[in-house]
Amino acid sequence: MATGWRKLLETIVGPLDQKRRYRQYKARVERLPASYHTAIDALQRYSYYFGHGTTDGGLRMLEDLADLFEQGAANGTPVREIVGEDPVEFADEFLRNYPEGQWISRERDRLTSAMDRAVRENSGSEGTSR
């Protein structure tokens, strides 16, 4: 009964567990010192471009980011030393760990299989080119 109700609710508002995890992440960010807070918000914004939102992969990514910045704040590591001279490079490398649900992963798969197809077409028409 309770699970049936929850299921119905989740089809309307989306998975509750993911909403809870996102709220927990936001609360952790709120507790960070201002400079770390600004940095993590910027990284989160950049990650939207990769488009996995609040899927499991996206949430794990945010939770790992919170771990990194909480650790940095606890050790007193300045933001620059966490993100490096080239924050884009750091962000891209970091985001590559969470390919599930990213539109770029779908495009990478599409490119790979299109090339496989192109190679097969070529071997099929060998000697008859032009």
Next chain:
Amino acid sequence: MAKLVTEMLKGTLEGIVLALLAGRPAYGYEITAWLREQGFSDIAEGTVYALLIRIEQRHLVDVEKIPSEKGPPRKVYSLNAQGRDYLEEFWRTWNFLRERLEQLREGGR
């Protein structure tokens, strides 16, 4: 110079970190601090962290959460059997690369 080091480090940082962990288990901050001591002063802590997540996902290390006096618990990484195999492969590849580069420098083929 700094840029060149960064570029070259990209392909080898994984091996460097695995080699370090072969010596003893360590947590992220320690690893970054050690790399800085060794002269890799431009390395970002976040880059090391992203690498640690990657080698964890690939099951090359075991991870243990140890409570810390200040801040959140620390993740301590240690090399496992699969990681040791991978490290051996890294050194073989490194030797291959080093030999070829030496030959190039000496003008041979």
